Amino acid sequence: MVKLTGDVYLGYTMKSHNSHRAPLALLGCLVVLASPLAGQTMDPDTSKPAASTDRVADRQTGPVLSRADQRFVKKAVACSDYELALSRQASTQASNAQVRAFAAGVVRDHERMNRELTTFAARRGVMLPPSQRHQEDLADLGKQTGDDYDDAYLDDMIDSHEDAIDLLEDASKSGDTDIAAFAVQHLPAMRDHLARARQLEKLVD
Numbered sequence: 752m753v754k755l756t757g758d759v760y761l762g763y764t765m766k767s768h769n770s771h772r773a774p775l776a777l778l779g780c781l782v783v784l785a786s787p788l789a790g791q792t793m794d795p796d797t798s799k800p801a802a803s804t805d806r807v808a809d810r811q812t813g814p815v816l817s818r819a820d821q822r823f824v825k826k827a828v829a830c831s832d833y834e835l836a837l838s839r840q841a842s843t844q845a846s847n848a849q850v851r852a853f854a855a856g857v858v859r860d861h862e863r864m865n866r867e868l869t870t871f872a873a874r875r876g877v878m879l880p881p882s883q884r885h886q887e888d889l890a891d892l893g894k895q896t897g898d899d900y901d902d903a904y905l906d907d908m909i910d911s912h913e914d915a916i917d918l919l920e921d922a923s924k925s926g927d928t929d930i931a932a933f934a935v936q937h938l939p940a941m942r943d944h945l946a947r948a949r950q951l952e953k954l955v956d
């Protein structure tokens with residue numbers, strides 16, 4: 752299970768599965784990790800800072816993570832947030848029922864992953880970045896309709912999951928047993944997502 756810390760600009764390099772979709776996927780896994788105050792957002796209902804925006808671990812009960820493991824957690828959070836945001840949209844907007852069902856499964860698995868990252872971070876004294884809203888990515892995807900929408904969404908999921916799997920495979924070799932166990936636990940689901948997205952892409956093309 753896993754989570755992170757620090758004021759860092761993080762680039763998450765996407766593979767060019769489909770060159771005309773690469774820019775959206777690339778933006779999805781880029782994240783600026785701001786300080787707690789700089790990352791604070793306002794609750795639209797109360798005009799007060801939204802307490803849940805900054806995912807901060809305020810009590811450490813385990814050894815400090817290495818910088819490499821902290822970078823892994825930050826990248827994992829950024830990519831999971833991206834896949835979660837787009838899949839929430841696709842679970843209602845995709846035209847194909849099988850694509851909608853796939854998106855709902857991605858949402859379920861990544862919500863679980865994010866809960867585990869948050870719990871891990873709380874135990875290890877790691878600060879998570881503010882949750883990324885990915886509004887531009889959602890807007891770009893939302894411009895598509897019908898099969899074009901489904902194809903664009905699946906392209907993004909393929910690109911993102913290819914890199915997520917590489918990330919988890921590297922993390923599975925970590926000397927930190929919690930990091931390694933998290934990676935091993937979630938690799939099967941990420942591989943299943945990738946295989947299913949490739950199958951569905953052939954279906955909607």
